[in-house]
Amino acid sequence: MSPVVRYERRGAVGIVTVDNPPVNALSQAVRQGLIEALGQGLGDDGAQALIVIGAGRTFIAGADIKEFGKPLAAPDLNLVISTIEDAGKPVVAAIHGTALGGGLEVALGCHYRVALGSAQVGLPEVKLGILPGAGGTQRLPRLIGAKAALDMITTGDFVRAPQANALGIIDAVVDGDLLEGALRFAAEVAPRGTAGRRLSERDDKIAGDRGNAALFAEYRAQVKKRARGQVSPLRSIDAVEAAITLPFAEGLARERAIFSELVTSPQARALIHAFFAEREAMSVPDVPGDTPVRAIKSAAVIGAGTMGGGIAMNFGNAGIPVTLVETAADALERGLGIIRGNYAATVAKGRLDQAAMEKRMALIRGTLDIGAIRAADVVVEAVFEEMAIKKEVFAKLDRLAKPGAILATNTSTLDVDAIAAVTARPQDVIGTHFFSPANVMRLLEIVRGEKTGKDVIATTMRLGKTLAKVPVLVGVCDGFVGNRMIFQYSREAEFLLEEGALPAQVDKALQDWGMAMGPFAMSDMAGNDVSWRIRRGQAASRPNDRRYSHIADRLCEQGRFGQKANAGWYRYEKGSRAPLPDPEVEKLVVAESARLGIKRQAIADEEIVKRTIYGLVNEGARILEEGIAQRPGDIDVIYLTGYGFPAWRGGPMFYADTVGLDKVYADVRRFHETQGYFWKPAPLLERLAREGKRFADWKG
Numbered sequence: 001m002s003p004v005v006r007y008e009r010r011g012a013v014g015i016v017t018v019d020n021p022p023v024n025a026l027s028q029a030v031r032q033g034l035i036e037a038l039g040q041g042l043g044d045d046g047a048q049a050l051i052v053i054g055a056g057r058t059f060i061a062g063a064d065i066k067e068f069g070k071p072l073a074a075p076d077l078n079l080v081i082s083t084i085e086d087a088g089k090p091v092v093a094a095i096h097g098t099a100l101g102g103g104l105e106v107a108l109g110c111h112y113r114v115a116l117g118s119a120q121v122g123l124p125e126v127k128l129g130i131l132p133g134a135g136g137t138q139r140l141p142r143l144i145g146a147k148a149a150l151d152m153i154t155t156g157d158f159v160r161a162p163q164a165n166a167l168g169i170i171d172a173v174v175d176g177d178l179l180e181g182a183l184r185f186a187a188e189v190a191p192r193g194t195a196g197r198r199l200s201e202r203d204d205k206i207a208g209d210r211g212n213a214a215l216f217a218e219y220r221a222q223v224k225k226r227a228r229g230q231v232s233p234l235r236s237i238d239a240v241e242a243a244i245t246l247p248f249a250e251g252l253a254r255e256r257a258i259f260s261e262l263v264t265s266p267q268a269r270a271l272i273h274a275f276f277a278e279r280e281a282m283s284v285p286d287v288p289g290d291t292p293v294r295a296i297k298s299a300a301v302i303g304a305g306t307m308g309g310g311i312a313m314n315f316g317n318a319g320i321p322v323t324l325v326e327t328a329a330d331a332l333e334r335g336l337g338i339i340r341g342n343y344a345a346t347v348a349k350g351r352l353d354q355a356a357m358e359k360r361m362a363l364i365r366g367t368l369d370i371g372a373i374r375a376a377d378v379v380v381e382a383v384f385e386e387m388a389i390k391k392e393v394f395a396k397l398d399r400l401a402k403p404g405a406i407l408a409t410n411t412s413t414l415d416v417d418a419i420a421a422v423t424a425r426p427q428d429v430i431g432t433h434f435f436s437p438a439n440v441m442r443l444l445e446i447v448r449g450e451k452t453g454k455d456v457i458a459t460t461m462r463l464g465k466t467l468a469k470v471p472v473l474v475g476v477c478d479g480f481v482g483n484r485m486i487f488q489y490s491r492e493a494e495f496l497l498e499e500g501a502l503p504a505q506v507d508k509a510l511q512d513w514g515m516a517m518g519p520f521a522m523s524d525m526a527g528n529d530v531s532w533r534i535r536r537g538q539a540a541s542r543p544n545d546r547r548y549s550h551i552a553d554r555l556c557e558q559g560r561f562g563q564k565a566n567a568g569w570y571r572y573e574k575g576s577r578a579p580l581p582d583p584e585v586e587k588l589v590v591a592e593s594a595r596l597g598i599k600r601q602a603i604a605d606e607e608i609v610k611r612t613i614y615g616l617v618n619e620g621a622r623i624l625e626e627g628i629a630q631r632p633g634d635i636d637v638i639y640l641t642g643y644g645f646p647a648w649r650g651g652p653m654f655y656a657d658t659v660g661l662d663k664v665y666a667d668v669r670r671f672h673e674t675q676g677y678f679w680k681p682a683p684l685l686e687r688l689a690r691e692g693k694r695f696a697d698w699k700g
């Protein structure tokens, strides 16, 4: 028998245990083992019912990602599932942890499902650009109706056991020991046999959906809006519709055909790339996995402003006590008030209970005494973005913090090495660049200074995970990775205005292309004054270095700082965040073109996309070559998690590879000739294009 699946009997119930750590993924050995163990159970005259259960921390959590992209070795999962479903004895899935993707499909092949209250189920395939390909789109609607099945399959969202029980996915929620509960349940249902329990034979839940054409039309319209540009949610609807309109076997064949089409599609490749890139970002070649990490049991955050408050919440959420240090009582009050308000809003939405909120609030302690950082294992500085103030704060931290404490700065533009240099322990200093709102955004750029210790890097990367962030290691440079690239992108967007476009056109072109938000709406949200202040600070020292459009300066001179001023690149009705095109801005834009002697002309959407997105790519290539980012996938992860880049395009570097670097390079050269020096092709882009290679081929 296969070592990853075993069979045993307790009383009159046979137990099939999948034991393939860490998550009981459905590898070839597990599929084969399941068929063999089931065969044993069915042949065991003493067993009147069977249980399928997972060893360790979870039920079957899905496909084996190691087998992704390879031809699938027999037996395929459909055979495993039909073997279960066709069994002459009732089979009960006993679920703890997660039953995801193929794992849930196995459970749907079983005749009954029981779960611990803490378990979750889901069909997340859509997030990888595919759909459940082992009957999930056919059996789930037959169990819970088309609408509820569509909700799960088109979003990929997980459902917790109590809700799954209410929906009918789970027959019983088990208290206490799962196996004991499942044994009791199996003994109870054994006499009933499998009659009426084979989902492939059921019709009662979908009979009512059959004549309901509006259901699918409405659902398609809704998904087109929600999943802009992404194919797999729409194709999932086709598969679920087949479950309603076709006999089971034909529906299954339809599901298989759509699966085969999706699995080789560019979108699936992009989404699978994104999935792996996020995991790979955690690895740092010169900081091996066994590098010792420092214990982080308490934290301090300096500055209770926009960022400091959100950062403190991250610690509170992770159960790490955190001291929030301010200079003025009113700033501290305000900061703590915003934190409380944020939590209260989450409670109001039903996503957190009051007791959990109070527990988190109790972990966040405000003080005006910087001496309170003495106990902290990590201190995150989030004071004003001014070098003199940062240096003053770090000199204090150096005096006060305990030996071995990690001293982190949340600076977005300043030199981490210069900050480290005011301390006697530069090896303990690192950048933790959170994104706004810091309690929501998943991206965390971790900035490695020249002298940052390897154990400090390892500890901070791990801390990022503990705080539920996606940590990506970057090097010191102006803007690090994300903002350094976005600068090129936004600058081009503004040049496009001078040449003939308007903010709404540029934003729409990029949104239609897949960006969560256009550059002007984004700038209004972040505050136009932020970059205006930086530009004014730098104009004196680098007069010629940063050619940029001056329209943004004109906006800021009029106080059009963005959403917070109800006016920016757009106008905003009081209390609304919906950007409305503003004739005043159009006047300003047209006047700037006239002042520069530029004859305004129509610009095609495709050109808008190339001018902005290739700006990201060209700068990304420089960043790679300078070693500021470790690998192209890291840049992609930064854009996917921090900048609303469409996941189904895989990130800017992956996208450039799919276009072909020769084509991207040709356009960048054209822009260099027509737009100016800042479009000089990055040497790495030029070299890879000439050699017919991709960023993915580049090994640093």
Ligand SMILES: NC(=O)c1ccc[n+]([C@@H]2O[C@H](COP(=O)([O-])OP(=O)(O)OC[C@H]3O[C@@H](n4cnc5c(N)ncnc54)[C@H](O)[C@@H]3O)[C@@H](O)[C@H]2O)c1
Residues within 6 Å of the ligand: 302, 303, 304, 305, 306, 307, 308, 325, 326, 327, 328, 331, 381, 382, 383, 384, 385, 386, 389, 393, 410, 411, 412, 413, 433, 434, 435, 436, 526
């Ligand atoms: N706002 C963003 O979108 C964003 C994003 C990423 C990074 N950052 C960076 O985060 C840092 C903080 O930015 P912010 O937007 O939260 O600023 P903010 O102005 O909202 O908050 C700064 C806070 O620090 C306090 N402070 C100033 N000096 C202090 C001192 N010596 N000790 C204790 N508290 C002090 C101020 O009273 C203020 O409450 C900056 O370095 C900024 O560049 C900001």
